[in-house]
Amino acid sequence: MTAVRVGIGGPVGSGKTALVDVLCRRLARQLNMAVITNDIYTREDADFLIRAGSLDAERVVGVETGACPHSAVRDDISINLNAVEDLERRFAGLELLLIESGGDNLAATFSAELVDYTIYVIDVAGGEKIPRKGGPAQTDSDLLLINKIDLADLVGASVEVMLREATTLRQGRPVLLTALRHETGADGVVDWLLNRLAEGPRTPVATPVAIARHDPHPHEHGQPFSPVGSPLAPTSSASFPHGWSPPDSEPHGGPPRSDATSDQPGTLPSIQAP
């Protein structure tokens, strides 16, 4: 049996490790799973996950990639494939393997020989403009997360605008809003992932996923991109996570989440004054 491999990419600090942490906490008891983290110079993310205790330490492997983080998940993937083989050898019947890329730019994508599905994580603190900037990772990933929606007011970003433009950009591929630090929206990500697990690994292909047409040169940082066209009609409110309402319809408030059960409207956690 081959594990379903899910690549998690996104700019530096967008919340990739927060996502891995939440998924481990939600799924480790029911799935035989493991994690590979990629960092450029350290094993910081692997150490964080081990300290957090969301997954047994022996199931977390930290890969130090050296230079360009995308190289290790797209161009020369041998260091990650070795880690995959090691984990599959050590944990018979492994069902799910999460592979977090080092933080990278909007052109960074995964090789289809390394992963079956990809999740790309952007965050509101990176700027409302990010979906407008496009790029193959945002366009073609199997799931796009707009994370840190709890910070939208603080950084002057409109979550509605980001969601609308991301939805237009992706032409039907799913977009979810999250505040992973508080587990807001995590249910939707878990549901999506369980559906991918039910589908199983994708049939291996010889060339990288739908990347070449956007990103013909492996080390070219950034590609010309057609700007997003006219916005679609307003997106269904079903796209907003439980526990979160746009600020103009319902004010933020309530205590920080401590578990998934407090997913009630209007309870999006706000940053508490120290």
Ligand SMILES: Nc1nc2c(ncn2[C@@H]2O[C@H](COP(=O)(O)OP(=O)(O)OP(=O)(O)O)[C@@H](O)[C@H]2O)c(=O)[nH]1
């Ligand atoms: N307010 C808020 N902070 C978040 C959220 N998600 C992550 N963070 C914080 O953002 C910071 C970066 O999160 P990480 O999960 O480490 O981000 P990353 O994408 O893994 O970062 P790199 O691996 O360094 O590229 C941490 O301090 C997290 O606690 C969120 O939804 N809301």
Ligand SMILES: [Mg+2]
């Ligand atoms: Mg990380």
